[in-house]
Amino acid sequence: MENTPAAGFTAVIVDGVRIPFQRSGTGYHNLSSYDLGRMVLEGLIVRSEIEPDQIDRVIMGNVIQDVNTSNVARESALGAGIPNSVPAFTVSMACISSNQAVTSAVDLIRTGQAKIVVAGGTETMSDIPIRLRKNLRQKLLEARKYKSPKDWLSFFKGVSPYDLLPEVPSISEYSTGETMGESCDRMAARFGVSREEQDAFALRSHQLAFKASYDGLLEDELIPAVVPPDFDTVVRDNVFREDTSMEKLSKLSPAFIKPHGTVTAGNSSAFTDGASASVIMEEKTARDLGLTPKAYLRSYTYVSQDPCEELLLGPAYAIPKVLDNMGISLNDIDIFELHEAFAGQVLTVLKALNSDTFARANLNRSKKTGEIPLEKLNTWGGSLSLGHPFGATGTRLVTTAANRLHKEDGTLALISACAAGGQGHAMILERYAG
């Protein structure tokens, strides 16, 4: 069935789950992204009741690669007991990696290449690969060619004590050398987003996540994780802080630009470990299996801009584009799920969308896109409070948006996210009627 030209296949999301997201160094500190990936896939298979051998493809997003499991999708799938006859691949697009996993699934289905695809993402920040210095690395590779013990004498020639110190990777843009926090801080200043606004948005996120967690709103998307070897159970996200307040947030000093910066640890997303996965199917296949899809996956888009000046502004470009694709406006959207890298970043995006000047200067449009009403935005918390495992956030946005369509009785949902490299993504979901 691969390569047969076929049109008119519609992709739907049937189910989506994630293991609870954990602040790095806590619940999953002993596990690798492979472990998290296999746990979420196992849970998804059992929960969604699909037969593993019916899966056509497994796609996982992942950002910080572990060289031992560079195609982490494959290892996770095998580890979860998915038959070895199911191909699996890993995609990497910074914070929108698992969005790319989902849209790759959509493409495979639309082109008739697949009927059932598992798309997700996995990330650990607790076990990032720490490398040896370049000089030492090269020496070690050279040493593989050594023949006699005497050759080893030459090993330390030209190696300084500094070379023996390991190198911890930094979270900065490769092209600009700037960290994301710095960039966000500059951008917020440019758009006039105040520290108070940012802290207030962060507080809102934590409060909403707390409420969602304890009101059971997340029950549908969460599966418990049991962590070997002691099999401690993790049933709840642990990034949100229910006890935070404006007072506490305002006391924090700027994390990136000192002394006048506005981005703090309190209004940024935290290093998080987690994994998410969804079942994307061709609509008729789902129906034939007796499954009720949650939502149609409609139009989607990817955009990219200057990684220096507009690193995190992607949604401001992607959202109008995807709305245009569907011929609808912001007012038609009932549910918004925006990735919250930083409070300052979300607020900047909201301002840009609501600015005629921005529309004219940057989008080549005469009028602004419009205002996203806060009461429709991230009502179950966001990346600031639920956490942000880079490779796994995208599937969370899609799953939560689909679930919110049902809980909040909406028709259309819009998700959007920014990513390192100055890229962005947006997608529209339509509630499945049936």
Added chain:
Amino acid sequence: MSYLNIEKEDNIVIVTLNQPEAKVNTLNEELIQGFRLLLDKYEKLSIDGIILTSGKENNFIAGADVEMLKNKKAPEEIEELSRTGNALLTRLENFNKPVVAAINGSCIGGGNEVAMACHYRVASDSSRTVFSQPEVNLGLLPGGGGTQRLPRLIGLQNALTYLLTGKNIYPRQAYKMGLIDELVHKDALLTAAKEAVVNINSRSFKRKDKRSLVHKLAERTPAGRKLIFSQARKHARSKTRDNFPAPSKIIDCVEEGYENGIKAGLEMESKYFGELAATPESKALVNLFFAMQGAKKNPEKEKARDIQKIGVIGAGLMGSGIVDVSVNNGYRALLKDQTVKQAAKGERVVWQNLESKVNKGIISAFKRDVISSMITPTDSYSGFRSVELVIEAVFEDLELKQQIIKEVEKVVPEACIIASNTSSLPIAKIAEASGRPGQVVGMHYFSPVQKMPLLEVVETKQTEPWVTATARQVGINQGKHVITVNDGPGFYTTRILAPFMNEALILLEEGISIEKLDSDIQDFGFPVGPAALFDEVGIDVAAHITDVLNPLFSGRGIKPDNKSKELFEAGFKGRKNKKGFYIYGEGSGKKKDPNPDVYRFFGGEERSEPDSGSVQSRMALAMINEAAWCLQDEILQNPTDGDLGAVLGLGFPPFLGGPFRYIDRMGAGKIVDRLERFEQELGPRFTPAQILKDYASAGKLFYS
């Protein structure tokens, strides 16, 4: 097609063993004859050497054909068989050209003896390759030179361990100890074997002594060896309590070979082989072996439906054990308990077992992950919509079990089988709560599930044949020997255990001490005594079983002993709460001391010394008679299941073959006489089953 297929490559004769119309190669008379002709032919031809290999996928030679032993009745005939074999293998050993065994798959018993007579052994590192001399488990000894060649290859102390336990030797161990000379991957076997022929011919191969220094020193002197033999004898006696004749004979043969040379050793081996094969113990064990083989096959296989996903309810000892044997044999399992935390504890048990295999190098860490991923601990029925078999393993409470059936049936698919792991509650009673009673069946596992080889499948009058067939198939796939019995209180195993345990309580009331009671019963051949068993099973469970079975026994005028209930009400539960017939303190695993507190329920600490024979007789006959009642009441569908159930589930002495084999051996008449004597002395609990009287008067056998 003939057994031996001969090709020649590079002037080396490659002999491929491929027993016609059989799944595995066995050592039978055809093969022996084939070997003889082979040696005759190539002795005089100018070839470089011979390679023995197998045409079967995962099997070299799976041992001697046990049927062949069964057909030879007289000890002399069997002795002769061993002598012929030994003469031939000695000829092979002394053959004028190198003979190399290229082994992939199981190399068991006689197969290993053939391999050991070759000049060189190369084996594959496949997980299916395994070596052993399991004859001891059939009450026999390795009658093809095993007692002589194994110690010469791996050392005296290592050899005694494997000869006396029949344990498996895996390829890496085999290489480390020196049983094999080379370890290669499966596809390199022939290349390596050919190279070995060349190396032996050019005299560039010399076998290294791989024994440890300690072993070498101890085994070098006659005094050191004497000590080793005397310790082995002592250990064997304490383990077998002189019920198994084989171990001491095995030690004799090994010693003879060491002190008087291999020829004398082989001579003794053949003689004892014949003697042992004629013992009733060995006959019983051989019959048991066949019965066990039978219980690994499903006569109704075509009726069984395919099961992929099993839901287990209750993550306790039993539930996690059932999940363990399920996921290790290819099933996906949902493990449900009240909370995810409790359910996860069950998964942890499985993980720990896998982890210990990883540490021993038996499986990879990745394989552990894959198997562990097959288990999903849960606190809800989400995921049960696609489960094809649910096994409940919750507390023994009828209402609870009925409630669970109702809950489960709301979510599972129409064709889902509901099995109960109850050990005593009648399945039909549990099925009353079901909307589809035809799909309710009993699957009675034994604790610890991972180790105990028996599954008792219980069918009610309503259970549909496909349901029983499927339950049976699942059990076989889980590695169990399966018996199928009809429903009733306590089914078969629990029902025959009850009078046995009841008798133990009565004996205690009469004054026997806990240690004497247990020791007498162990001397009789049970692996543990009844008091220790009470503690293991749980006194609370025993009390519950007494309640469940009470109506049945009162119907026969028997008044069950209420002591287990009294003990339970006084807070004694056995090992689980460290309060039972024995004292459980810190440092468990050591020998336990009896708990004198218990004696206040049994007439004080003053104990008497009843005659061991009569204690054993009363205990054993209580169980045997009840087994006969079960056959008469049509709980049992045949005596074979009765024997298997008693031996594999309850530890009935295997060398007696099971209750029905034992009755046949003693004669039903004699059993009835003894029961009637006890009946007069001790009451109606010993009233013989009518079926026994019928068999006695007709002179009939249960196995004819």
